[in-house]
Amino acid sequence: MRLPISSSVRLAFSCAVLVAGATPARAEPLEVAVRDSLTGAGLPASVEVRSTAGTGATATGVRGRRTLTAGPGESSVAVTARGYRPLSTRLRAGAGAPRAVTFWLDPDEPPAELRPEAVRARTGPGLLLLHGHVADGGSLLPLPGVRVSLARAGLSAVTDERGYFAIRVSLSGRVDRPGQDDLVLEREGFVTRVERRTLLPEGDVHLLVDLAPGAGREEVDARHRLLEAEEEAPPLPPSPHAPSAPAPEDAASVLALPSPDVLTPVAPPASIRVGTSCSCTTCSGVSVMSLETYVKRGLNDEWISSWASHSLAAGAIAYRSYGSYYALHPISGSYDICSTTCCQVYTSSTTTATDAAAAETAGILLLRSGSVFRSEYSAENNSLLGALSCVNSDLSCGDGSAGSPAAGWPCLSDSVCAGQSCFGHGRGMCQWGTQRWASGQSQLWPWITDHYYNANGSPSGTRSATMTSPIRLTSVAPSPAQVSAGGTFTIDVGAANDAETTHARVYAGASLYRSGVGWVSDPPHDANVPLSPGANAVSRLFTVPAGTPDGTYDLVVALWLDASAGGTIGSGDLALVSTTLAGAVEVGCTASDATPPSVTPPSPVTVDQTICCGASGGATAATSPSLSAFLSGGSATDGCDPSPERLAPQVGASDVTASTCFPAGTTEVAFRYRDAAGNVGTAAASATVRTYGDLNLDLAVDTADMVVLQSYFNFAATPGLPPFAAPEHLADLTHDGPVDPADMVVLQSYFNFAVACLAP
Numbered sequence: 001m002r003l004p005i006s007s008s009v010r011l012a013f014s015c016a017v018l019v020a021g022a023t024p025a026r027a028e029p030l031e032v033a034v035r036d037s038l039t040g041a042g043l044p045a046s047v048e049v050r051s052t053a054g055t056g057a058t059a060t061g062v063r064g065r066r067t068l069t070a071g072p073g074e075s076s077v078a079v080t081a082r083g084y085r086p087l088s089t090r091l092r093a094g095a096g097a098p099r100a101v102t103f104w105l106d107p108d109e110p111p112a113e114l115r116p117e118a119v120r121a122r123t124g125p126g127l128l129l130l131h132g133h134v135a136d137g138g139s140l141l142p143l144p145g146v147r148v149s150l151a152r153a154g155l156s157a158v159t160d161e162r163g164y165f166a167i168r169v170s171l172s173g174r175v176d177r178p179g180q181d182d183l184v185l186e187r188e189g190f191v192t193r194v195e196r197r198t199l200l201p202e203g204d205v206h207l208l209v210d211l212a213p214g215a216g217r218e219e220v221d222a223r224h225r226l227l228e229a230e231e232e233a234p235p236l237p238p239s240p241h242a243p244s245a246p247a248p249e250d251a252a253s254v255l256a257l258p259s260p261d262v263l264t265p266v267a268p269p270a271s272i273r274v275g276t277s278c279s280c281t282t283c284s285g286v287s288v289m290s291l292e293t294y295v296k297r298g299l300n301d302e303w304i305s306s307w308a309s310h311s312l313a314a315g316a317i318a319y320r321s322y323g324s325y326y327a328l329h330p331i332s333g334s335y336d337i338c339s340t341t342c343c344q345v346y347t348s349s350t351t352t353a354t355d356a357a358a359a360e361t362a363g364i365l366l367l368r369s370g371s372v373f374r375s376e377y378s379a380e381n382n383s384l385l386g387a388l389s390c391v392n393s394d395l396s397c398g399d400g401s402a403g404s405p406a407a408g409w410p411c412l413s414d415s416v417c418a419g420q421s422c423f424g425h426g427r428g429m430c431q432w433g434t435q436r437w438a439s440g441q442s443q444l445w446p447w448i449t450d451h452y453y454n455a456n457g458s459p460s461g462t463r464s465a466t467m468t469s470p471i472r473l474t475s476v477a478p479s480p481a482q483v484s485a486g487g488t489f490t491i492d493v494g495a496a497n498d499a500e501t502t503h504a505r506v507y508a509g510a511s512l513y514r515s516g517v518g519w520v521s522d523p524p525h526d527a528n529v530p531l532s533p534g535a536n537a538v539s540r541l542f543t544v545p546a547g548t549p550d551g552t553y554d555l556v557v558a559l560w561l562d563a564s565a566g567g568t569i570g571s572g573d574l575a576l577v578s579t580t581l582a583g584a585v586e587v588g589c590t591a592s593d594a595t596p597p598s599v600t601p602p603s604p605v606t607v608d609q610t611i612c613c614g615a616s617g618g619a620t621a622a623t624s625p626s627l628s629a630f631l632s633g634g635s636a637t638d639g640c641d642p643s644p645e646r647l648a649p650q651v652g653a654s655d656v657t658a659s660t661c662f663p664a665g666t667t668e669v670a671f672r673y674r675d676a677a678g679n680v681g682t683a684a685a686s687a688t689v690r691t692y693g694d695l696n697l698d699l700a701v702d703t704a705d706m707v708v709l710q711s712y713f714n715f716a717a718t719p720g721l722p723p724f725a726a727p728e729h730l731a732d733l734t735h736d737g738p739v740d741p742a743d744m745v746v747l748q749s750y751f752n753f754a755v756a757c758l759a760p
Contacts, residue, residue: 029067029068029099030067030099032047032103033101033140034079034081036104037105037289037290038107038114038133039142039162039208040209042140043084045103045105046080047066047078051073073092074091074333075091075092075093076088077091077103083109084105084107085107087105087271087289087290089273092333097334098275098283098285098334100284100285101286102276102287103289104288104293111162113131114206120352122168122204123204125202126170126202127169128168128169128171128202129166129169129203130166130167130168130169130204130205131164131166131206132148132209133162133163133209134185135208135209135211136211136213137210137211140210143187143190144159145187146158146159146163146165146185147185148165148167150167150182150184150200151183152181153181169200176306180197180199180200180223180227181198182195182196182198183195183222189215190211190213191212191213192216193209193219195220195222196219196221196222199224201351203305203351203353204351204353205300205350205351206350207348207349225301225302226304226432262577262578263468263469263576264466264469265468265471265498265577266365266367266469267363267498268320268324268365268498269291269328271288272323272324272326273287273336274287274339274346275332275334275335278342279340280338281331281340281342282338283332283335286335290500291323291324292359292499292501295319295323297349298346299316299319300349300353302345303319303354303431305354307438308435309438310438310443310563312354313360313563314429314438314448316357317364317365317375317449317467318375318428319344320361320363320364320365321366321373321465322375323337325372325373326374359501362500363500364467364469365467366449366465366466366468367465372468375465376425376427377427377429378430379424379430379431379432380417380421380430380432381403381414381417381422381426381433382402382418383398383426384398384422385421385422386420386422387421389424390423390424390426391425392422392424392426392427393406394406399419400417400418401413402414402430402452403463404426407425407426407427409461409463410460410463412451416433417430417432417433420432429449429453433452434448444572445563446467446573449467450466450467470497471496471499472495472496473493473494475493476494476555476581477491478585479598480639481639482586482589482640483544483585484587484589485546485547485549485587486543486544486545486642487589487638487642488542488543488637489542489585489637490539490540490542491540491555492537493537494535495536495577496535498533503530505562505565506529506531506560507528507529507568508527508538508558509557509558510522510555510556511555511556512544512555512585512587513553513556517551523568525541525542526540527541529559531559541637544587550588551586553584554583555580555581557578557579558575558577560575561573561574589676589677593639593675593677593679594677595640596638596675596681597638597641597681598637598638601684602671603685604685605630605687606626606687607687607688610627614661614691615661615689630669631656634649634673634685638679640675640677641675641676644673647672647673647674651667651668656669662687662689664690665689668686670682709747
């Protein structure tokens with residue numbers, strides 16, 4: 001069967017989770033499986049359960065299988081496995097609650113066959129890579145020997161020992177309306193599975209499939225919802241499990257209120273509980289996973305993965321926000337959201353294109369009236385009745401417009417959909433419209449999202465949601481705070497990324513502002529600052545243009561998401577967060593300048609001995625090029641002096657001169673620069689000298705070096721023969737791999753050193 005539905009077996013291990021001091025209620029067995037979210041394989045893992053009273057237990061088991069026996073009520077659950085990201089959630093046991101729960105853990109690294117570069121190498125225009133992993137639905141072990149075939153295409157493959165298969169399919173026809181075929185999976189001893197009308201989009205589709213032990217044949221309808229008649233989903237019941245409103249953030253922890261043209265920072269839910277094996281909103285199983293894994297798995301079930309990337313990215317935001325709304329307002333005490341069209345469709349399949357869309361927009365939600373928005377969408381929202389299934393009761397907006405005023409969604413001019421028949425409920429985002437705006441009008445995903453949920457900055461009614469930022473600014477500081485026109489200073493930025501994945505295309509922009517002068521910017525120094533999950537410390541430079549009037553300026557710093565992928569901050573990109581530091585920068589330098597230059601030392605260096613005492617401070621490009629470059633290296637910037645003076649490097653308190661000797665071992669060297677006001681900035685780097693006698697490079701001349709020397713002679717004379725039979729690597733005196741003439745140079749240098757420096 002297509003995951004997330006999976007069978008489960010019980011282990012002997014069980015643990016009771018009871019409220020302390022209470023009379024134990026009837027225990028309810030809960031079948032738990034822990035699986036790899038990319039391959040579907042069962043995992044050996046630890047599951048820790050804690051009741052609301054603080055009591056609990058930990059279960060471990062082979063391949064992630066275990067049965068927990070829990071009393072009724074809610075418990076927190078933490079699941080860990082080596083090499084995987086931990087997952088936490090809450091579960092409710094009791095009468096009527098689902099008895100099967102699967103935890104999907106994200107691996108730290110994907111398997112080789114699923115790395116993006118490996119997938120790209122097997123795809124291209126007009127091609128589909130249909131691949132996946134098949135597991136034994138009973139044991140959760142990878143299932144080899146399964147024949148996987150496309151009935152009409154006549155193509156097939158057999159799963160390997162890891163349960164992996166791959167079929168390359170040549171395609172024809174429209175990219176936006178892919179063809180379909182019947183997918184058949186069969187192996188002796190297992191129920192044959194047939195997935196009717198499986199979509200075949202350009203690119204790749206990765207499947208996770210369980211085959212149930214037994215005999216017979218199981219058929220399912222796998223057609224894509226955008227290519228079939230849509231039915232109206234019944235209204236979801238009000239949630240009795242909605243959490244209380246979050247406490248307002250401590251004002252002391254907020255750097256500054258965002259400007260109106262940037263987004264509100266909101267941390268998305270870390271995980272989501274998805275009801276599986278559902279009849280509308282009533283589900284008998286639960287799958288727990290990270291929010292971003294949910295988006296990656298579900299997006300290609302609601303959008304067509306061969307659509308334009310900006311259509312998919314806009315869809316990812318809608319899909320994520322809709323799911324997050326129910327993670328915060330669950331439809332059941334046991335799960336947050338169902339996996340059918342009564343909520344939004346979810347299966348375990350993924351594609352590279354929709355994965356990329358999810359990663360591009362990771363953590364971005366929609367916010368309305370201070371709360372995460374239930375971002376509805378449907379296939380065709382044009383207000384024109386036709387042959388398709390239209391359940392919009394109010395088509396008063398007319399052809400060329402979207403909306404359902406009777407349902408609170410005002411009319412929206414949507415010209416790209418003119419002439420299209422209504423297909424769905426007409427509320428929120430038009431799915432086919434996102435594709436038309438992206439592919440036909442070259443609109444970017446921020447514009448498309450804002451168009452459908454905020455009327456492009458003219459919000460009203462329910463169409464008044466804005467995007468959120470997963471990025472928060474935690475600190476901003478200029479260094480130095482005083483700079484001359486033409487001078488450069490550094491802006492140090494602390495930023496927190498609340499998304500689960502790295503945002504690689506974040507750029508730091510900055511400007512100065514002063515009344516009467518206006519904005520002063522430095523676009524060439526707008527810097528790409530990738531932000532990994534959690535806390536980040538980044539920086540960018542800012543050069544004040546020559547001729548900028550002296551005075552006190554506000555510093556405005558913003559982090560942008562490069563939605564256009566142009567490699568700069570440009571039109572159409574998304575301003576995530578910004579802050580203004582009033583009067584933070586003083587342009588114009590006087591005798592009051594007390595800030596020393598900021599010094600960057602050279603990289604540490606390791607050199608060979610050149611004189612008896614070690615290495616000479618008067619090294620030249622001829623005698624020791626590495627040490628010479630080191631001693632003349634380093635750089636400095638200063639806000640008030642564009643060209644600070646380089647001073648002689650120092651060891652201790654003494655300048656390095658030709659008479660300075662760097663002894664064997666490591667010496668700290670101070671690199672110094674002085675600005676026009678007399679301020680001296682310093683930074684240190686190390687120089688390590690290897691003595692010629694140190695043939696084994698352990699920074700000591702001792703008997704071990706004689707072993708290396710004797711080994712060299714043995715090898716040179718009769719390699720590999722008694723009495724010493726020295727291995728070749730001991731004759732590699734340069735430690736570069738081969739034994740070659742370069743080793744003779746080292747040997748000669750050692751003799752020169754011995755004669756000059758060690759002779760009595």
